[in-house]
Amino acid sequence: MTATELREAILRHLEFSQGKDLAHASLYDMRMALTLAIRDRIIEPWFHATRATYAAQSKRVYYLSMEFLIGRLLEDAILNVGLTEAAHEAVSGLGFDFRDVLNDEPDAALGNGGLGRLAACFLDSMSTLGCPAYGYGIRYEHGLFRQSFGPDGRQVEDAEDWLRQSHGWEFERPEASFRIGFGGSVAESGRSAVWTPENAVMAKAYDTPIVGWQGKWANTLRLWGAEPLRAFDLAAFNKGDFTGAAAPEALARTISRVLYPDDTTAQGKELRLKQEFFFTAASLRDILRRFTSEHSDLRALPSRVAIQMNDTHPAIAGPELIRLLADERGLPFEEAVDTARACLGYTNHTLMPEALERWSESLMAEVLPRHMQIIERIDEMHAKAHPTRKSSILENGEVKMGELSFIMAHRVNGVSALHTELVKSTVFSDLHALHPDRIVNETNGVTPRRWIKGANPRLSSLITETIGEGWEDHLERLTELEPAIETQEFRDRFAAVKAANKADLAEWIGTTMGISVNPDAMFDVQIKRFHEYKRQHLNILETIALWLEMRENPKAGWAPRVKIFGGKAAPGYVMAKEIIHLINNVARVVNADKATRELLTVVYPPNYNVTMAEKLIPAADLSEQISTAGKEASGTGNMKFSLNGALTIGTLDGANVEIRDLVGEENFFLFGMTADEVVERRRHPDHASSAIAESPRLTAAIEAIEAGMFSNGDKAMYRMITQNLRAHDYFTVCADFDSYWDAQRRVDTAWFDRDNWTRMAALNAARTGWFSSDRTIKGYMGDIWNISPMI
Known part of the structure; x- marks a missing residue:
């Protein structure tokens, strides 16, 4: 694409997407027009990747992460599709400073630290290598928080407002919505069970294309936003109960409002557990929907689906996938366990026991009663298969999500050579002795496109x-x-x-x-x-x-x-x-x-x-x-x-x-x-x-x-x-x-x-x-996901 062609695309989006002419365009208008013009260039490799994956009936990777610290996307996308010089010339020729336009983009408030930045680097590398993949997470309205310092030097936390402006990269997908329930009761029904949640929210998908180096392949970051089943109680409003009328919407939005709510309170713990189940359950339903559109035999799921749990936040994926396979699709429970395990991988990111999540059994039973039953049964099955085992999922009235992740994954990986050896000898020593081939090492990496080519x-x-x-x-x-x-x-x-x-x-x-x-x-x-x-x-x-x-x-x-x-x-x-x-x-x-x-x-x-x-x-x-x-x-x-x-x-x-x-x-x-x-x-x-x-x-x-x-x-x-x-x-x-x-x-x-x-x-x-994260992803593809590149 030449600078002239890009200039015309920018002007077209200024007029038809932003409703402005050049003489009255603000910095925001120019940034959005450039974003949409570049996004247009990513659509072709994005569609090509999807069509090629369907045509080849290829296995897909689904990366479940509580965080995706993607940062600004505009400069990165321009770099990956090879339009840096053209964009600079086009924007400058329209009377705007190119660097000012790039700097106008807010950082997406979707992560906090290394966990989320690693996930972002992995998305870049999977697209660069042509590995068919989806990233799944939460579309946080406010993210973690905006940090400032008071006059006394203390940290002050304010709500992040990155979504106050339109997020030009995403596509809203109202057709990809799933009802996610909490609480309620469980009734036995033959060999399975029927869970009737007490309350529920809708998970609606928002897709962002993530293009790889040289624009050959693009994968999808699908983020879930929580919405109420019924947005507005008109009867309550007409009676003057304005707060009550909007209560369902406020309750739903709470789930996708903040990254890592303060869990020092009982309410905070409950919200955190609901968040983790919300995005994991929506993602698994989306995965099964996509799989069943191509295949009818659920036993083939591991040959088409690789699910990576980035830390313990999506650990509920094991019980939920079992529930979907056994309770809703009729697979025998033991077979559902084996099928789920063959799909799941678990990346451990910490050796500190306090950082391996634990939930009280009472909270788990209250929020996810059917899942609590499934966890108990998984624990019993593991104990029966390994009577000498010392580690259990349930201990001292708590559900240990690290042990659940390990037992429900076919591969567990550390993220550096030293860390992996310590995983074997410390936090999971007992489980490693029982499953000596399960732990592998995949040392982390970073994308050189972002961290050298773009940043330096x-x-x-x-x-x-x-x-x-x-x-x-x-x-x-x-x-x-x-x-x-x-x-x-x-x-x-x-x-x-x-x-x-x-x-x-x-x-x-x-x-x-x-x-x-x-x-x-x-x-x-x-x-x-x-x-x-x-x-x-x-x-x-x-x-x-x-x-x-x-x-x-x-x-x-x-x-x-x-x-x-x-x-x-x-x-x-x-x-x-x-x-x-x-x-x-x-x-x-x-x-x-x-x-x-x-x-x-x-x-x-x-x-x-x-x-x-x-x-x-x-x-x-x-x-x-x-x-x-x-x-x-x-x-x-x-x-x-x-x-x-x-x-x-x-x-x-x-x-x-x-x-x-x-x-x-x-x-x-x-x-x-x-x-x-x-x-x-x-x-x-x-x-x-x-x-x-x-x-x-x-x-x-x-x-x-x-x-x-x-x-x-x-x-x-x-x-x-x-x-x-x-x-x-x-x-x-x-x-x-x-x-x-x-x-x-x-x-x-x-x-x-x-x-x-x-x-x-x-x-x-x-x-x-x-x-390089390219090297890391090649390791995951060969050692854990059993998948070949498509380019």
Whole structure:
């Protein structure tokens, strides 16, 4: 498509879709017209993919995920269909700034952290590889929340409003609607049962095409919105009960309103369970509808359907699929169990027992009474088949969704080499002993189209000029950069790319936050969902200790740093929110200190999302991957940073292990205990207090907090954090502090040899092409889904 042709398509959509002429078009109108023009170009490969899949009677993948952190779609789609230059020329020729038009698109509020971003990368790779697939999730009206910071530095949560404007990418599918019930009663009927729900909502589908690289294939992201069975009670309205008249609509919309409602209350727990069943049940009915339109024998379902449960959120898929097969379609129960298991795969994302969802049996029986019966029967069947088993789905009055997922899946996968081995030896050790062939590893990856080609066009151009075209879908070709890295010319160009990206970020920070940062300083970045195991408090403690020593001796040859944090804490996670509070107040004090102003700046931009990550990652010099060893399943931020030429300071946790193996230990700043050493350390009840006593720097940092240095003299403000560190410290922040400090000083030393730093950074980019999500999806296709590409 030429720029002229695209220009005409934009003008046509301005007139007929937006109802505007060019002279009166707003930025929003231009963005929507461009979106619809590009969407038109995606329809052909989208339709082709559907027709080809039906014609070949191919197996399809159905990826069930509570989150899809897709970010902005316009630039990504333009890139994948090869229209970047044409779009730039067309939009500019119509009198609009191309970058302003792209930036007008809001981030889709459909996810929070790595789980959702992984799902988005997988959608891109499945389309790029021609793997017939649907992504299934919830069309959240408000997503997680929009984060801001109050005057006191505390996190403030406001409703996200991304759907206030029309979402130009989606197609509403009212014909694809399913009634989803809750509660009620169960009556036995012969060999099956009849569930009569007490109340119900409608799940309505909204489809977004996800196009792959070079526009050859497009799959579907189908999101479910909840609607009432009857939208409006006219009789109640006419009687003056306006609130009651709208109650059914309000109740239904609650289900698809917010991602991860606060489940510290009974009402929140019930809503969360209803959300998970809502999208899982609607997806399974849609899958069976599609299957039965082509096939009549339900026993053939596993040969045509692969369902991947992304974490335990869709774990109810096992019982629901059994119910649909046995109760509604007459398949014998045991055969329904085997059929469902042959279709289902389960990706585990956590080793923390508290993060493996559990629901009280009473809540499950109240909300999903038939499913509770099915879960009991699954547990009984498994116990009968394995009388020596120690693990059960039902335990202490709770339904353990991790065990349910494992038992109902034919494959269970970890997401990094270390994580997979720990899955076998810790959380699922008993089940692994019973089913030794069930667990496989599929190390996570990221899409290079979004995270290099789109997010870092300067680096992308340098790569293409050095090794030629075609690396975007063959990322292992980045190793071809290595000979060039040994030349001064390449290193100078690589350093210039990083410097330009840092200058852009410094300008953005100055414009949006009013903070002046030195682009020649080291940009030290930690951007993650806030959780104690990710140890943002270890980072800020070291920052405090560093600042205290800088004040004592500012001429000691410190490497100037800009410490950048980003991420949100769940509304009910009080400790994580207190860590955010502390970081912001440390920033306030440190940034106001004239003695250290040229050496240390702390920056925490609010409302971290994909768009912000696309600014931060290409500009980062140092990537903070400092989780407690044995707690991070994989991580994908660590991969994005390395691919963009940032050096990692990290523990032997998650995919850090594989990154270090690939880039070389000399190009990675390792610190901290191993997973086994962490377990051993916790056996000592005084491990935290002894670590503090042995570390003058850590002692000084904690005492500075306790003295009110960052709380306007309020000595009790951060007592929750300091008391936890002194008395409990489950995530071994104190025990790892000195090792972390020493590693940071090695970082300082390395920074002063800037040419060698550039060489190390370039080698990180060259040696991490293995972390493409294309490679990961090929692994899923061969090891779990048993499916071949269609292109």
